[in-house]
Amino acid sequence: MSRYDAREIERKWQDAWEAAEVFRARHDPSRPKYYVLEMFPYPSGRIHMGHVRNYALGDVIARFKRARGFNVLHPRGWDAFGLPAENAAIEKGVPPAEWTYRNIEAMRAQMLPLGFSIDWSREFATCDPEYYGQQQALFLDMLDAGFVTRKAAVVNWDPVDMTVLANEQVIDGKGWRSGAPVERRELTQWFFKISDMAGELLEALDGLEAWPEKVRLMQRNWIGRSRGLQFAFETEGAPSGFEALEVYTTRPDTLWGASFAAVSPEHPLARALEGDPAVAAFLAECRALGTSEEEIETAEKKGFDTGIKVRHPFDPAWELPVYIANFILMDYGTGAIFGCPAHDQRDLDFARKYGLPVIDVFAAPDSEARVEAEAFVPTKTEPVDYLRPVALGPDNSSRMTGEQALDGAIGFCEERGLGAGVVKYRLRDWGLSRQRFWGCPIPVVHCSACGVVPEKRENLPVRLPDDATFDKPGNALDHHPTWTRTTCPACGGAARRETDTMDTFVDSSWYFARFTAPGAATPTDAAEADYWMNVDQYVGGIEHAILHLLYSRFFARAMKATGHLPAKAIEPFDALFTQGMVTHETYSTPGADGRPLWREPGEVVRDAAGARLADGTAVEIGPSTKMSKSKKNVVDPDEIIARYGADTARWFVLSDSPPERDVEWTAAGAEAAHRHLGRVWRLAHESGADGPGEAEAGAALTRAAHRAIRDVTADIEGFAFNKAIARLYELTGAIGKASAAPADERRAALRILAQLTAPMTPHLAEDIWIAAGGTGLVAEAPWPVADESLLTEARVTLPVQINGKRRAEIVVPSGSDAAAVEAMVLADAAVLRVLNGATPRKLIVVPNRIVNVVL
RNA sequence: GCGGACGUGGCGAAACGGUAGACGCGGCGGACUUAAAAUCCGCUUCCUUCGGGGGUGUGGGUUCAAGUCCCACCGUCCGCACCA
Numbered sequence: 001m002s003r004y005d006a007r008e009i010e011r012k013w014q015d016a017w018e019a020a021e022v023f024r025a026r027h028d029p030s031r032p033k034y035y036v037l038e039m040f041p042y043p044s045g046r047i048h049m050g051h052v053r054n055y056a057l058g059d060v061i062a063r064f065k066r067a068r069g070f071n072v073l074h075p076r077g078w079d080a081f082g083l084p085a086e087n088a089a090i091e092k093g094v095p096p097a098e099w100t101y102r103n104i105e106a107m108r109a110q111m112l113p114l115g116f117s118i119d120w121s122r123e124f125a126t127c128d129p130e131y132y133g134q135q136q137a138l139f140l141d142m143l144d145a146g147f148v149t150r151k152a153a154v155v156n157w158d159p160v161d162m163t164v165l166a167n168e169q170v171i172d173g174k175g176w177r178s179g180a181p182v183e184r185r186e187l188t189q190w191f192f193k194i195s196d197m198a199g200e201l202l203e204a205l206d207g208l209e210a211w212p213e214k215v216r217l218m219q220r221n222w223i224g225r226s227r228g229l230q231f232a233f234e235t236e237g238a239p240s241g242f243e244a245l246e247v248y249t250t251r252p253d254t255l256w257g258a259s260f261a262a263v264s265p266e267h268p269l270a271r272a273l274e275g276d277p278a279v280a281a282f283l284a285e286c287r288a289l290g291t292s293e294e295e296i297e298t299a300e301k302k303g304f305d306t307g308i309k310v311r312h313p314f315d316p317a318w319e320l321p322v323y324i325a326n327f328i329l330m331d332y333g334t335g336a337i338f339g340c341p342a343h344d345q346r347d348l349d350f351a352r353k354y355g356l357p358v359i360d361v362f363a364a365p366d367s368e369a370r371v372e373a374e375a376f377v378p379t380k381t382e383p384v385d386y387l388r389p390v391a392l393g394p395d396n397s398s399r400m401t402g403e404q405a406l407d408g409a410i411g412f413c414e415e416r417g418l419g420a421g422v423v424k425y426r427l428r429d430w431g432l433s434r435q436r437f438w439g440c441p442i443p444v445v446h447c448s449a450c451g452v453v454p455e456k457r458e459n460l461p462v463r464l465p466d467d468a469t470f471d472k473p474g475n476a477l478d479h480h481p482t483w484t485r486t487t488c489p490a491c492g493g494a495a496r497r498e499t500d501t502m503d504t505f506v507d508s509s510w511y512f513a514r515f516t517a518p519g520a521a522t523p524t525d526a527a528e529a530d531y532w533m534n535v536d537q538y539v540g541g542i543e544h545a546i547l548h549l550l551y552s553r554f555f556a557r558a559m560k561a562t563g564h565l566p567a568k569a570i571e572p573f574d575a576l577f578t579q580g581m582v583t584h585e586t587y588s589t590p591g592a593d594g595r596p597l598w599r600e601p602g603e604v605v606r607d608a609a610g611a612r613l614a615d616g617t618a619v620e621i622g623p624s625t626k627m628s629k630s631k632k633n634v635v636d637p638d639e640i641i642a643r644y645g646a647d648t649a650r651w652f653v654l655s656d657s658p659p660e661r662d663v664e665w666t667a668a669g670a671e672a673a674h675r676h677l678g679r680v681w682r683l684a685h686e687s688g689a690d691g692p693g694e695a696e697a698g699a700a701l702t703r704a705a706h707r708a709i710r711d712v713t714a715d716i717e718g719f720a721f722n723k724a725i726a727r728l729y730e731l732t733g734a735i736g737k738a739s740a741a742p743a744d745e746r747r748a749a750l751r752i753l754a755q756l757t758a759p760m761t762p763h764l765a766e767d768i769w770i771a772a773g774g775t776g777l778v779a780e781a782p783w784p785v786a787d788e789s790l791l792t793e794a795r796v797t798l799p800v801q802i803n804g805k806r807r808a809e810i811v812v813p814s815g816s817d818a819a820a821v822e823a824m825v826l827a828d829a830a831v832l833r834v835l836n837g838a839t840p841r842k843l844i845v846v847p848n849r850i851v852n853v854v855l
Numbered sequence: 856g857c858g859g860a861c862g863u864g865g866c867g868a869a870a871c872g873g874u875a876g877a878c879g880c881g882g883c884g885g886a887c888u889u890a891a892a893a894u895c896c897g898c899u900u901c902c903u904u905c906g907g908g909g910g911u912g913u914g915g916g917u918u919c920a921a922g923u924c925c926c927a928c929c930g931u932c933c934g935c936a937c938c939a
Contacts, residue, residue: 213859213860214859214933217859217935218933218935221934221935224938247939329939332938333939334939336939337939344939345856345937347939349937377856542933542934655867656879656880657867658868663867666866666867666880668880669879669880672879675893676879678893678894679894682894722867722868723868723869723877723878725879726868727878728878730878733878797874798874799873799874801873804918804920806874809874841919843919844873844919844920846873846920850920851873852873852919853919854919854920
């Protein structure tokens, strides 16, 4: 072999790793474990550069920790249930299981050449009956333990996917997957009672110090804690059963500014009035308006005066009208509010429209201004002057912050029995029922005699049928001729299976625990879970910042409560890293209809002057965006591996940007990465001069190698992989220039380079390790340790600033004390020239760094 | 509107409050070659009268010293939002 042949090298070392079972994770209590996990992929059929980056990042950590002496668990599986498989079944007639497993085969075949240090013996797919059967067992345990409930609920109905969506899966009023506007339907649904855990899930965020602050903040906002007053208005003229109207408010301090009350169109009171044709017409109008929050938000505020009155809690003689209003959400608080137009823009718009009074409760300090067109809504931490406080502030003044006023108002109302301070959360229960075929069947049966009955544990898994047909819309399980027929586990009579399957977020909420014992006959194995949990480092995309991570945190708690995880695992991910995307320039030529015609990078010839097609057509270069099929700015990992090898792809996605930021894939960058690896290969294989060499050059090289050990180690630990790579470029350059160094020292430096580069380019590292006289596998070699005595230079160059401007530099022995440095500075010719006879007022000497002369 | 992140050469980016621009891309020059490719070496923030002078979005401030800390503003991106 006379040049760098990535393909041959990579195949050879992958075989060697496999033969030695280097990456097989074995329970070994004598060694500290380290569990590194990347978010598992959906088997769409092809891997993309985003996968390569995600797994390259995780592999650096896994290989580094292994070299540092940890017993590393680095597994991979497949998030295999979901709609695309059913869509394929509908469109192409391929059974979902066949489509899915075929995709898994294809993607695994694409992944293996990348040489990730995965323990493939633990691989599973969530659609394996062995996995989802355990998930069913887990579900039954959670049902027994009270974490699951079944309730009639207004649900988000996706009319395209024909399924129910969790609130969390509705984005801007549209289904997160289909993008179709969501409709509202009432169904009986299965729920995980995650809202019961809202407070705990919120508080525990504080302990997740190795999570990005951004993710913790997003979860905090999602859980949405608020404190306020819940109280009941006494009603006048309401139907029987509605003598009181429960209201929740976060601003009880504005009660003196109340001018109306309003209920949601879905409020029971509104429904009770629906017999009135006018009410019915208004409610119909509200429903026709659409149900997305976005539509509700942008619609004109409309209300219907019910004629009912409520008494103001502070003054029974003061009556407020009760409206049904289209902007009140049933899901938040009690679905009923009081309106304070002066301090809420929605209420103000509403009051202006219906001629209701606007009563100022507070104003900016010392301001005479009163609310006109815009409501006055200061932050709750800002002090304001209360014109009519419910209670005075802490210092008996009417000037206080909203928070102080809130405390005072809650206290005032509680003392008089007018209401209670309560904490509410925005987080709602997690609806897990899906009316789809390709998911984990919910293991219960419906018996006409016994009602809803859990399936017996010994009958698990409740398997999906292999012979479903997809010629009708809706749930193929419902259409199956025999699958739904079963016997009741309680009475033995004829019964019908539940045909709802589970949200795929359930599958991904515990897979990390299953990896600790993928073959166990129970969901987890206590000893294995105790040894391997928690995930020490989780790596994935920011798009999962809320749903997947919140659900997993909930599941971990429920699994602890049901005996499936140890107490330490209630927060399953000790550290989280969210990586950026892989982007690429976009290329387009003018299309016939005036819209851009997107061009693949392969069609485009790019040079300094611009870009054009092979036939010379000018190509417009657009901004670099996430690689996507629609814009065709996609680079296929297969092609890159075929042309340059896996190490080049790995090196490039790690090298150019910090991992949390987006990285732009460029053809020139990939070329450069490959060129560098070729250079490393040549350095190891070209026959350097034998013989004694020059001791000084050897010493300098050895020092450079040990500095690289120190720096690369620190950079990897700090996730600064781009900086680690910069240090490796430097070390490579130093070896290349050290042709005069003794051969032994040169080879020692090459072995250090092999070890330091192994997390990024593991195949090439093995190759140069052997070439430089290493024994065994780098993948099994301990991480090198820097020799402290080699890290300091004998002399350092200190810049000398005069009044903060750099004017000279002096060379002093490393570690010189301040007095010695001062003397040298004051004797320096360049310094004396600038001083021009002046006497410095002060000399600041920062040892080994800098000197500043102050005049 | 609220919350957060960010703003540094032609580009991707470095920089415990201590020489701004490490490292890479691109560019320029050179070596090798009949030539090219490959490879290697050097230069590459801007201005400059070659002495220097300016420079990290803008304007202030703190400090011996500010890309870094503080205040205000401008811009970009992300998250949340008629949430009572």
